[in-house]
Amino acid sequence: MTAQTSIALNRIAPSQTTAMTDRATQLRAEGRDIISLSVGEPDFATPPHVVAAAKAALDAGDTKYTPVGGTARLKAAAALHFTRDLGIEVPVSQVTVSAGGKQAIFHAIMATVSAGEEVIVPSPWWVSYPEIIRFAGGKVVPLLTHPQDNFRFTAADLEAQIGPRTQWLMLNSPGNPTGASYPAGMLLAIGEVLRHHPQIMVMSDDIYSPLIYTGQSHATLANLCPDLGTRILTISGVSKSHAMTGFRIGVAAGPEWLIAAMEKLQSHSSGNPCSISQAAAVAAFEGPQDFLGEWRERFRLRRDMVVAAINAIPGLSTPTPDGAFYCMVDAAPLMERFGNDEALALQLLDHGVAIVAASAFGGKDGFRISFAADEAKLEEALRRIAAAVA
Ligand code: GLU
Numbered sequence: 342m343t344a345q346t347s348i349a350l351n352r353i354a355p356s357q358t359t360a361m362t363d364r365a366t367q368l369r370a371e372g373r374d375i376i377s378l379s380v381g382e383p384d385f386a387t388p389p390h391v392v393a394a395a396k397a398a399l400d401a402g403d404t405k406y407t408p409v410g411g412t413a414r415l416k417a418a419a420a421l422h423f424t425r426d427l428g429i430e431v432p433v434s435q436v437t438v439s440a441g442g443k444q445a446i447f448h449a450i451m452a453t454v455s456a457g458e459e460v461i462v463p464s465p466w467w468v469s470y471p472e473i474i475r476f477a478g479g480k481v482v483p484l485l486t487h488p489q490d491n492f493r494f495t496a497a498d499l500e501a502q503i504g505p506r507t508q509w510l511m512l513n514s515p516g517n518p519t520g521a522s523y524p525a526g527m528l529l530a531i532g533e534v535l536r537h538h539p540q541i542m543v544m545s546d547d548i549y550s551p552l553i554y555t556g557q558s559h560a561t562l563a564n565l566c567p568d569l570g571t572r573i574l575t576i577s578g579v580s581k582s583h584a585m586t587g588f589r590i591g592v593a594a595g596p597e598w599l600i601a602a603m604e605k606l607q608s609h610s611s612g613n614p615c616s617i618s619q620a621a622a623v624a625a626f627e628g629p630q631d632f633l634g635e636w637r638e639r640f641r642l643r644r645d646m647v648v649a650a651i652n653a654i655p656g657l658s659t660p661t662p663d664g665a666f667y668c669m670v671d672a673a674p675l676m677e678r679f680g681n682d683e684a685l686a687l688q689l690l691d692h693g694v695a696i697v698a699a700s701a702f703g704g705k706d707g708f709r710i711s712f713a714a715d716e717a718k719l720e721e722a723l724r725r726i727a728a729a730v731a
Contacts, residue, residue: 353472357701361686365695376714376722379695381517381666383584383713385636387621391583394624398617407613410604411438411592415619418626419592422577426630427547428564429575431594437603438622440614442548442578442591445603447473448610449544449574449593450509452602454479458508463494465669465704467517467546468697482507483703488660488671492519496530503538510535512562513546515553518702518709519669520644520662522553525560532566542572542599548591549665551582551633554641563594571596581665582633583625588618640666643712643719650723651710656730666713669699673706675730682706685730692729694722 358380365377410416416433423429423436439445446469454460456478462470464483471481484502486492499510512531514523523531535541543562550559563573574595579585593603613619644661647668651659656675659668672685679685682698686708689696699707712719 349476349478352475356468356472358468358697361695361697364690368690374693375690375695376693376718376725377695378710378712378714378719378722379697381581381711381713382586383581383636383666384715385584385639387584387588388625388628388632390628391579391585391621391624395588395617395621398620403616403620405616407616407619409608409613410600411436411614412616412619412623415590415592415623415626418623419577419594422592422626423575423594427550427559427561427575427577429561429570429594434597435600436592436594437600437607438614438619439591439593439603439607440589440611441580442546442576442593443469444589444607444611445576445591445593446470446544446546448603448606449595449599450474450477450479452606453542453599454508457506459504459506460509460511461499461502461507462511462703463492463513463516463521465492465518465699465702466511467513468701470511471703479508480506486519486521488658488669491660491663492516492521492669493523493527495527496534499531500534503534503541507538507541509542509544511544511546513548514561515549515559515662515664517549517665518667518697518699518704520665520667522555522663523560524555524557525565528560528562528565532562532569535566535569535572539572542574543569544574544576546576548576548578548581550577552637552640552666553664554637554644555663574599579622579625585618585621585625588615588621590614590618590622592622640712643714643716644668646716647710647712647719647723650727654723654727654730657726666711668710668712669702669704669707670710671707672730676706682708689726689729692725694725694729
């Protein structure tokens, strides 16, 4: 029988971040020595009080269905997180829980975007944004950003991309794959543009909010422009902040109609997020947060180390990312030798380092490094990268 995949599925490509990570895992299983800097996943252990809450949930028999959009307990803890950590006051009726931030984004786009609607996506972008939009039938409108601007767009850049069919703006700060972080002043200017275009909704993906290295605190649109709150969906979670990627818990805060629409779709896709993971996420949001400062400092030191090492390798360069745990490396001077960035990625894999080619993120001639790996691994990986391109 020939393959009968749908028109919608044929519009998209598999996730290249997860594909590269799976490939690295497979090569390691075959006995190859591969350092994986391909996936954005903190190497730190999940905090013990979170693990204890998961075990307690199992022992208490919390192994059954929960409400589709999450337990009342987790919705309350998520509302606490939005208020305390992001400055967004939301009632629980405006909060929902999903199997990772990715699922919340998927459901929000699928629930709202119809054929031909446009979504502005700053580029380089996180690999799944354009694919989700295309799967929904929407049109991706790239908003190009550049290393010399630390990969940030301005309010004027945004205004130039807005058209009559613009439905959403994707905003990811601190951002994947560039680490771009938008200070309050830039967000206020963006908010001012949005006031003139009342049809545009904003997906504010704040999953990396604790990871800012500028000394400034995280700024977010729903806090800065409460008058726009009825059209902002803020995404957060515990994966990156609390090293809980495998638990698959994301949370979202937004207008009630959109939260209801997302839950309607979730009721037919996954149903409720994992009951045990939800109990663990309650502990993450309600428990101590002081370790976040220590982790942030570790990440900052790693960032400095990676940026210095990359910029010392002939043919490679990167700006200093302000947040998250990614560096977008430019390798344009090496393209004559390697052909394209995918060939370079394969060459690096041959030398024992897994990274993801810039083209996966709508960029070109470079690659993304995740520095969420321990210092010894990073040092060795950078040595291998230097040797591979020498
Ligand atoms: N967001 C992470 C990354 O970009 C996890 C993998 C994924 O879902 O893409 O590496």
